[in-house]
Structures are given as structure tokens and as C-alpha cells.
Amino acid sequence: MNEQYLSQVRVLSHENAKEASVAVRRQCFSVGQAIEFDSEAPLASALEYVLGALGADIVTGFKRLADRRGVAVDEVEALITGRLNNPLVYLGVVGEKGNPGLEHVSVKVFVSTFAPADTIEEVWQEVLRRSPLVCTFRRAVTLELNWKAAF
Numbered sequence: 528m529n530e531q532y533l534s535q536v537r538v539l540s541h542e543n544a545k546e547a548s549v550a551v552r553r554q555c556f557s558v559g560q561a562i563e564f565d566s567e568a569p570l571a572s573a574l575e576y577v578l579g580a581l582g583a584d585i586v587t588g589f590k591r592l593a594d595r596r597g598v599a600v601d602e603v604e605a606l607i608t609g610r611l612n613n614p615l616v617y618l619g620v621v622g623e624k625g626n627p628g629l630e631h632v633s634v635k636v637f638v639s640t641f642a643p644a645d646t647i648e649e650v651w652q653e654v655l656r657r658s659p660l661v662c663t664f665r666r667a668v669t670l671e672l673n674w675k676a677a678f
Contacts, residue, residue: 537551582607602639632670
């Protein structure tokens with residue numbers, strides 16, 4: 528297939544500068560600022576959406592591929608942690624060095640199944656090969672990916 532697949536979203540700023548609206552197909556959602564330090568903030572940050580998107584790509588991909596192979600999987604859960612190089616650069620702290628970008632992402636996936644570990648490992652490797660976001664993140668950050676059976 529030579530045609531390129533393009534994905535497009537529309538993003539609109541808000542007056543308060545701490546929120547943007549994202550529209551995709553027939554859906555719309557609000558996103559907070561790039562990085563959020565307030566645990567009581569009403570919106571997920573852009574960084575949290577990025578990490579959530581990576582996790583969603585992996586868990587839905589895992590469940591889909593397991594189903595296609597006839598591997599019984601009850602649930603798949605992911606815990607994603609991202610470490611920034613230096614978030615103080617984002618805040619504009621004078622004299623801070625580095626950049627505010629992600630430098631390390633850890634993904635821990637818990638698979639609820641009684642299937643043999645080697646079967647789950649095969650599904651896992653295929654998920655990683657076929658995941659658009661895993662393939663993108665691998666080129667941009669140190670990406671640590673692990674799975675564990677959870678009964």
C-alpha cells in the first residue's frame with residue numbers, strides 16, 4: 528500500500544491559556560496545559576494524554592491480537608510513567624539547563640490470563656511490532672516495556 532494514512536485533529540485555545548479543546552471526527556475533549564503540577568487540576572495535562580494514548584494503544588492492541596489468536600485474556604491493564612528531562616525549563620526558571628521533554632517512559636502491562644507465558648510473550652512481541660505509538664516512542668525516548676501475568 529503506497530498511500531499514506533494521515534491522522535488529523537483540530538485544536539482550539541481557550542481564553543484562560545490553561546485549556547484547549549481537541550476535536551477529532553465527531554468527538555471533542557478538553558486538554559490542560561502541557562505539564563501539570565497541581566494534583567487538583569480539573570483537566571488532564573497534554574503530557575498525561577500522551578502517556579494515556581500510549582497505554583491505550585498497547586492494551587487495546589494486546590486484547591485485539593490475543594482475541595484474533597484465540598488466546599483467552601480477561602483484562603489488560605497498563606501503568607505508564609514518564610520522566611521529563613527538566614520540567615523547570617518548562618516553567619521558565621532562570622539558569623535551568625536541559626529541556627522539558629520526555630526522556631524516559633516506563634510501561635508495565637498486567638495481563639489477566641491463564642494462557643502459557645510463551646503464548647503471551649508471542650502476543651506481546653507482536654503488539655510491540657505493530658503499535659504505532661511504541662514504534663514512535665522508541666525513536667524518541669528511552670522506552671522500557673514489560674508485561675506480567677496477573678491472575
